[in-house]
Amino acid sequence: MSVEFDQKIHDTLADANLQLAIYGSTARLKQGRIDRVGELPDYQELRTQANAIKKHTIENLDYYLEEFERNVEARGGKVVYCKDATEVADFVLGLAKEKDAHLIVKSKSMTTEEVDLNERLEHHGLESVETDLGEYILQLAHEKPYHIVAPALHKTRYDVADIFTERLHVARETVIEKQTAIARAVLREKFLAADIGISGANFLVADSGAVAIIENEGNARLTTSAPKVHITVAGIEKVIPRAQDLATFLKLLARSATGQLLSVYASFLAGPRRAGEVDGPDEFYVVLLDNGRTKLLPDRAKRQSLYCIRCGACLNTCPVYRKIGGHSFPWVYSGPIGAILTPQFMGVAHEPALPFASSLCGACGEVCPVKIDIPKILLELRSDVRKSEAREKQNRLEKLAFRGFAWLVTHPALYEMAGRIAASMAPSEDGGWISRVPPLMNLPPVKAWLSQRDLPPPPRKSFRELWRQR
Amino acid sequence: MSRENILHRIRTALGRSAGQAVAEPPAARILVPEVDMETRIASMRTRIEALAGKTFRAASQEEARSIVAAELEGKTAVASNAPYLAECGIGELAGVRCGITDREELREVCAAADVGITSADYALADTGTLVILASPAEARLVSLLPPAHIAVVPRERILTGLDELFAVVPHPAEATSSMVLITGPSRTADIEQFLVRGVHGPGAISVVIVG
Numbered sequence: 001m002s003v004e005f006d007q008k009i010h011d012t013l014a015d016a017n018l019q020l021a022i023y024g025s026t027a028r029l030k031q032g033r034i035d036r037v038g039e040l041p042d043y044q045e046l047r048t049q050a051n052a053i054k055k056h057t058i059e060n061l062d063y064y065l066e067e068f069e070r071n072v073e074a075r076g077g078k079v080v081y082c083k084d085a086t087e088v089a090d091f092v093l094g095l096a097k098e099k100d101a102h103l104i105v106k107s108k109s110m111t112t113e114e115v116d117l118n119e120r121l122e123h124h125g126l127e128s129v130e131t132d133l134g135e136y137i138l139q140l141a142h143e144k145p146y147h148i149v150a151p152a153l154h155k156t157r158y159d160v161a162d163i164f165t166e167r168l169h170v171a172r173e174t175v176i177e178k179q180t181a182i183a184r185a186v187l188r189e190k191f192l193a194a195d196i197g198i199s200g201a202n203f204l205v206a207d208s209g210a211v212a213i214i215e216n217e218g219n220a221r222l223t224t225s226a227p228k229v230h231i232t233v234a235g236i237e238k239v240i241p242r243a244q245d246l247a248t249f250l251k252l253l254a255r256s257a258t259g260q261l262l263s264v265y266a267s268f269l270a271g272p273r274r275a276g277e278v279d280g281p282d283e284f285y286v287v288l289l290d291n292g293r294t295k296l297l298p299d300r301a302k303r304q305s306l307y308c309i310r311c312g313a314c315l316n317t318c319p320v321y322r323k324i325g326g327h328s329f330p331w332v333y334s335g336p337i338g339a340i341l342t343p344q345f346m347g348v349a350h351e352p353a354l355p356f357a358s359s360l361c362g363a364c365g366e367v368c369p370v371k372i373d374i375p376k377i378l379l380e381l382r383s384d385v386r387k388s389e390a391r392e393k394q395n396r397l398e399k400l401a402f403r404g405f406a407w408l409v410t411h412p413a414l415y416e417m418a419g420r421i422a423a424s425m426a427p428s429e430d431g432g433w434i435s436r437v438p439p440l441m442n443l444p445p446v447k448a449w450l451s452q453r454d455l456p457p458p459p460r461k462s463f464r465e466l467w468r469q470r
Numbered sequence: 471m472s473r474e475n476i477l478h479r480i481r482t483a484l485g486r487s488a489g490q491a492v493a494e495p496p497a498a499r500i501l502v503p504e505v506d507m508e509t510r511i512a513s514m515r516t517r518i519e520a521l522a523g524k525t526f527r528a529a530s531q532e533e534a535r536s537i538v539a540a541e542l543e544g545k546t547a548v549a550s551n552a553p554y555l556a557e558c559g560i561g562e563l564a565g566v567r568c569g570i571t572d573r574e575e576l577r578e579v580c581a582a583a584d585v586g587i588t589s590a591d592y593a594l595a596d597t598g599t600l601v602i603l604a605s606p607a608e609a610r611l612v613s614l615l616p617p618a619h620i621a622v623v624p625r626e627r628i629l630t631g632l633d634e635l636f637a638v639v640p641h642p643a644e645a646t647s648s649m650v651l652i653t654g655p656s657r658t659a660d661i662e663q664f665l666v667r668g669v670h671g672p673g674a675i676s677v678v679i680v681g
Contacts, residue, residue, distance in 0.1 A: 025663045045499070052496040060492040062480045075643065083472040133669055134660035152660050160661055180658060180666045187670065192581060208643035218614060218656040218671025225610040225648075226577070236476070243643070244498035247636045250651075258659075261517070261597045262632075265671070266651040270643035276606035278551075278576050280647060290476045297483035 032259015071209025075271030101195030109200025517598025521654030
């Protein structure tokens, strides 16, 4: 376990207010999900259907991405594939320069958190403003989301009052409705002045070339309607085959995420505004981001991690997340889904303790609306961690052996003596190849080496001896 | 930039070749129940009211107009160019701007108006949802920028739910560049899970069902 992971866990456990905030918020979200899915008589059938659609799409991902791309471009939009954070930032920066854009409004997107898009854009002098209330608070506080769905779950109204007073230079305000009104007023100006809107996507609909965005506040609608340019940044795994599949996913998503029947706004956006439309963007871009996702595809069992629809239900139900909170996790994704995504995106060595930070109680797998077998993947990742540690150990032994060898060859007298001893001990009486050594020499590394190879018999005289007799 | 590279990586990982066909995806799960219109209307009203929205039932277009007039009570409003609103005579009400076809003008009017008035292409009874397809008749900002939203919807547009919507409109992209489903007023619970309405979109919603 890294010192940082250990420290963050201890800090979170020691903070009583934080414990209360995490426990209370996740309890409400958890109960909301239980109540709403309980009302759905065909809830299990919907999960099975959602899983089957995701499985089919991921197994044929290239086909559906190309279909999506064709349909976006047929309606006047443009699709851009990016392999990593730098490519996304370069694309946005290039477009901003071309459009002489300075102000960008952003709606909530975990994918852009992955690539630190705001920081990269601001580094190049652009103003990029988060517009989801929780994300806006965190941007002002320079923090990462604490939870996939409720990013500022750990902030109290008093924290928000401090942040607004310090960063927005407004009079201290601790009434939540009034704090919301302050943010609304500031952000309203930004929406109306912005040159570009950047959104995430909950789904990319292949047969329509459409982006589906689910939200409660209306900031994603404003982000995608008010500015003249709309850019969607989405992971390649977000594609689904048909608009009709949304009937299944929409029924599951809001119920699992927040305990709502439907979120307040579900936008289905297919290209720039069309002839005669009074508003809407003139330009429509979709960035399809890899950023490590293709690394998850070869393994049949683990590729199901890419089915995730980011509802956060596994966080709310997880006894570990509910104690250690979101910021203890070493990357943007927290909770059980973070514990399986992070090692696969960043490599198991990024935080080897992560797959072990679970009681394997199975609750995450049970609540997952797309039936990702999270406990099974955690076990596979634990095995990967152990294998990687064993490899590391073997490497250390090898290094030690070679250091000894280096010392030996730089001491000629000792080297010659060692050669003579080795030759005299070699069990080759008849001059044949050696495939076994005496039991005393049969140490594990030697044994492993000889299990695949034979040694040539030692020469009667060494090179040095022959040289001297010349 | 990385198109070919990414597609190649995907195909290699999945053992697929470029342009290879796929098996049919699992059949879409669309199950449309039979629900009579009065039950749909009752469900629509219950669901909207549960979200702190208001609902009205108008027997005629004239009555719908009086309901909207009473709701406005002196406030300023912007109405979309929906033919149904024109049929109801909403644009003739005092304080209501309509017929806007210029983007900048629409943006200014919507940003200043107290109320935005739209129709809806469909409504979903089992969730209390309005479905609006953007078009020259329905601009996006009318239901978004003003702090209150009134929708006037003829009863025959009320569908049972999501499944029926996607049965009636299986390919929304052919019909519109933007289809939005609106379920209740804009809301947030981002601070202490405390519910606040009207964070970016309208904090109040009223639906007038006509017929």
